[in-house]
Amino acid sequence: xxxxxxxxxxxxxxxxxxxxxxxxxxxxxxxxxxxxxxxxxxxxxxxxxxxxxxxxxxxxxxxxxxxxxxxxxxxxxxxxxxxxxxxxxxxxxxxxxxxxxxxxxxxxxxxxxxxxxxxxxxxxxxxxxxxxxxx
Amino acid sequence: xxxxxxxxxxxxxxxxxxxxxxxxxxxxxxxxxxxxxxxxxxxxxxxxxxxxxxxxxxxxxxxxxxxxxxxxxxxxxxxxxxxxxxxxxxxxxxxxxxxxxxxxxxxxxxxxxxxxxxxxxxxxxxxxxxxxxxx
Amino acid sequence: xxxxxxxxxxxxxxxxxxxxxxxxxxxxxxxxxxxxxxxxxxxxxxxxxxxxxxxxxxxxxxxxxxxxxxxxxxxxxxxxxxxxxxxxxxxxxxxxxxxxxxxxxxxxxxxxxxxxxxxxxxxxxxxxxxxxxxx
Amino acid sequence: xxxxxxxxxxxxxxxxxxxxxxxxxxxxxxxxxxxxxxxxxxxxxxxxxxxxxxxxxxxxxxxxxxxxxxxxxxxxxxxxxxxxxxxxxxxxxxxxxxxxxxxxxxxxxxxxxxxxxxxxxxxxxxxxxxxxxxx
Numbered sequence: 001x002x003x004x005x006x007x008x009x010x011x012x013x014x015x016x017x018x019x020x021x022x023x024x025x026x027x028x029x030x031x032x033x034x035x036x037x038x039x040x041x042x043x044x045x046x047x048x049x050x051x052x053x054x055x056x057x058x059x060x061x062x063x064x065x066x067x068x069x070x071x072x073x074x075x076x077x078x079x080x081x082x083x084x085x086x087x088x089x090x091x092x093x094x095x096x097x098x099x100x101x102x103x104x105x106x107x108x109x110x111x112x113x114x115x116x117x118x119x120x121x122x123x124x125x126x127x128x129x130x131x132x133x134x135x
Numbered sequence: 136x137x138x139x140x141x142x143x144x145x146x147x148x149x150x151x152x153x154x155x156x157x158x159x160x161x162x163x164x165x166x167x168x169x170x171x172x173x174x175x176x177x178x179x180x181x182x183x184x185x186x187x188x189x190x191x192x193x194x195x196x197x198x199x200x201x202x203x204x205x206x207x208x209x210x211x212x213x214x215x216x217x218x219x220x221x222x223x224x225x226x227x228x229x230x231x232x233x234x235x236x237x238x239x240x241x242x243x244x245x246x247x248x249x250x251x252x253x254x255x256x257x258x259x260x261x262x263x264x265x266x267x268x269x270x
Numbered sequence: 271x272x273x274x275x276x277x278x279x280x281x282x283x284x285x286x287x288x289x290x291x292x293x294x295x296x297x298x299x300x301x302x303x304x305x306x307x308x309x310x311x312x313x314x315x316x317x318x319x320x321x322x323x324x325x326x327x328x329x330x331x332x333x334x335x336x337x338x339x340x341x342x343x344x345x346x347x348x349x350x351x352x353x354x355x356x357x358x359x360x361x362x363x364x365x366x367x368x369x370x371x372x373x374x375x376x377x378x379x380x381x382x383x384x385x386x387x388x389x390x391x392x393x394x395x396x397x398x399x400x401x402x403x404x405x
Numbered sequence: 406x407x408x409x410x411x412x413x414x415x416x417x418x419x420x421x422x423x424x425x426x427x428x429x430x431x432x433x434x435x436x437x438x439x440x441x442x443x444x445x446x447x448x449x450x451x452x453x454x455x456x457x458x459x460x461x462x463x464x465x466x467x468x469x470x471x472x473x474x475x476x477x478x479x480x481x482x483x484x485x486x487x488x489x490x491x492x493x494x495x496x497x498x499x500x501x502x503x504x505x506x507x508x509x510x511x512x513x514x515x516x517x518x519x520x521x522x523x524x525x526x527x528x529x530x531x532x533x534x535x536x537x538x539x540x
Contacts, residue, residue: 002146002147003144003145003146003147004144004145004146004147004150005142005143005144005145006142006143006145006150006165007140007141007142007143007166008140008141008142008143008165008166008169008170009138009139009140009166010138010139010140010141010166010169010170010173011137011138011139011270012137012138012139013270014170014173014174014269014270015139015141017177017270018173018176018177021176021177021180022524024180024520025180025520025523025524026520026521026524026525027524028524028526030141030143031142031143031144031145032524032526033176033524034143034145034169034172034173035143035145035149035529036523036524036528036529036530036531037169037172037173037175037176038145038149038153038169038172039149039529039530040172040530041153041156041168041172042152042153042156043530045156045159045160048381055466055497055503057462057464057503057505057532057534059462059534059536061460061536061537061538061539063539085495085497086493086495088491088493088505088507090490090491090507092460092490092509092538093538096538096539098460098462098490098507098536100462100493100505100507102493102495102503102505104497111318115429115430115431116431118430118441119427119430119431119432119433119437119438119441120431121433121437123441124440124441124444124539124540125441125444125445125448125536125537125539126441127462127534127535127536129462129464129532129534130532131464131466131503131530131532132466132530133466133497133498133501134149134466134468134501134529134530135146135148135149135152135529157389159385160385160388160389161385161386161389161390162389163389163391167389167391168389170394171388171389171393171394171395171396174394174395175395178395183516190331190362190368192327192329192368192370192399194327194399194401196325196401196402196403196404198404220360220362220368221358221360223356223358223370223372225355225356225372227325227355227374227403228403231403231404233325233327233372233401235327235358235370235372237358237360237368237370239362246453250294250295250296251296253295253306254292254295254296254297254298254302254303254306255296256298256302258306259305259306259309259404259405260306260309260310260313260401260402260404261306262327262399262400262401264327264329264397264399265397266329266331266368266395266397267331267395268331268362268363268366269331269333269366269394269395270394272416272417273414273415273416273417274414274415274416274417274420275412275413275414275415276412276413276415276420276435277410277411277412277413277436278410278411278412278413278435278436278439278440279408279409279410279436280408280409280410280411280436280439280440280443281407281408281409281540282407282408282409283540284440284443284444284539284540285409285411287447287540288443288446288447291446291447291450294450295450300411300413301412301413301414301415303446304413304415304439304442304443305413305415305419307439307442307443307445307446308415308419308423308439308442309419310442311423311426311438311442312422312423312426315426315429315430404419405416405418405419405422
């Protein structure tokens with residue numbers, strides 16, 4: 001992809017603070033950091049538009065001993081309007097599983113799928129993480 | 136304050152999306168937008184350091200008819216370790232007031248003050264907003 | 271307003287952890303804490319509906335020396351679709367002001383007003399805090 | 406695990422709004438919803454304590470064509486202080502991969518690992534999702 005270059009002006013003190021923070025965070029240089037900030041800014045806006053095409057990861061902690069929870073979560077994934085690309089299941093301890101589901105579709109629909117999964121019986125904690133295909 | 140200028144490289148598609156989003160958001164130009172993103176990045180990091188010097192605004196919705204709530208909120212502000220700079224009180228309707236408190240101090244202490252206020256009897260909803268003195 | 275009472279069942283360990291956390295946060299009792307959690311849950315959902323009636327506080331840090339910033343922020347408040355109820359201005363230091371604006375209206379419009387203010391030239395950092403009139 | 410039961414008092418209007426919202430969200434009953442709110446409240450507090458034992462999922466979108474990115478992300482996982490339990494890799498399109506890493510350890514260290522991964526060259530967008538082992 002063709003690269004473009006543009007200039008940013010900033011007062012010296014802000015730039016010094018920024019340089020320190022991007023070094024602490026581990027960025028190789030300012031461009032790398034600014035590109036990440038730009039993408040985070042865009043992701044937030046894409047998720048605010050109800051029909052924005054997004055990618056969400058849904059993290060669930062649940063107790064697989066609760067009758068029906070596995071079947072319910074499986075059914076929700078198969079019936080979902082957004083495409084569920086994959087899920088990963090982790091055994092944390094005797095009672096707790098973590099499941100991470102990656103889904104792609106309209107923001108409104110991914111949010112709805114997350115709602116349904118987080119509210120399912122046996123699911124103890126759930127979070128929707130917002131990202132998107134990136135340029 | 137002396138201004139500095141630095142270059143940022145970005146692939147064309149990301150730059151086009153960014154330009155569209157900063158126009159929609161109402162920014163005058165890219166530098167203005169990047170400076171805001173840099174400050175937001177810094178504020179997040181300042182609040183993660185427990186002794187970072189920060190400014191917080193605490194928004195409370197409460198029912199001033201609940202006995203003792205006004206006295207309690209006043210006492211908390213006077214006893215607080217962070218400096219409470221000011222507060223603003225708004226009458227929303229017969230039961231609901233909004234009060235916005237601006238406080239300055241160590242992140243950990245501002246968070247603690249917010250905790251105490253949000254949990255006070257009569258306070259129905261509270262939020263801590265994170266900002267800081269800016270370069 | 272008439273009070274109602276309902277029962278919640280919870281395993282012992284979760285209840286012990288919850289009791290410890292609500293004590294640390296400063297809540298007087300479980301009902302007080304659960305009511306706050308219920309209201310926070312509702313506020314999040316009201317803000318997701320574009321036409322939900324909400325209250326937002328917009329916190330801005332800006333440099334009042336930047337030509338035009340005060341006039342611009344004033345004009346935005348007067349032209350805004352949501353009702354701007356009040357604003358409070360704090361002098362932080364020679365360069366930095368904090369201004370907190372309380373606005374009421376449709377979620378989408380309050381968000382739009384916040385966008386316009388945060389992106390205004392001279393505004394260095396801005397945050398929108400989400401609340402609503404509470405039952 | 407032994408179940409306990411406790412009563413919550415709430416005014417009628419708040420309860421009606423809550424009932425509507427938990428039905429929309431898909432909860433089977435109030436207890437289920439309140440337990441989830443309690444756990445979300447606890448997770449937030451565990452993540453604020455720097456040495457709280459937590460579980461984080463780190464979602465990364467990156468371009469696997471960028472030289473060194475895969476090796477770098479692998480090395481970070483192997484060197485990490487928190488235990489990286491697993492990672493899942495998804496091909497989104499010709500350029501974009503999503504990788505979800507599940508890590509367990511002290512909040513401060515999981516946050517640090519996320520920082521290092523999100524700032525790595527080639528990583529375009531990253532998010533840390535906060536959860537914990539649940540009771």
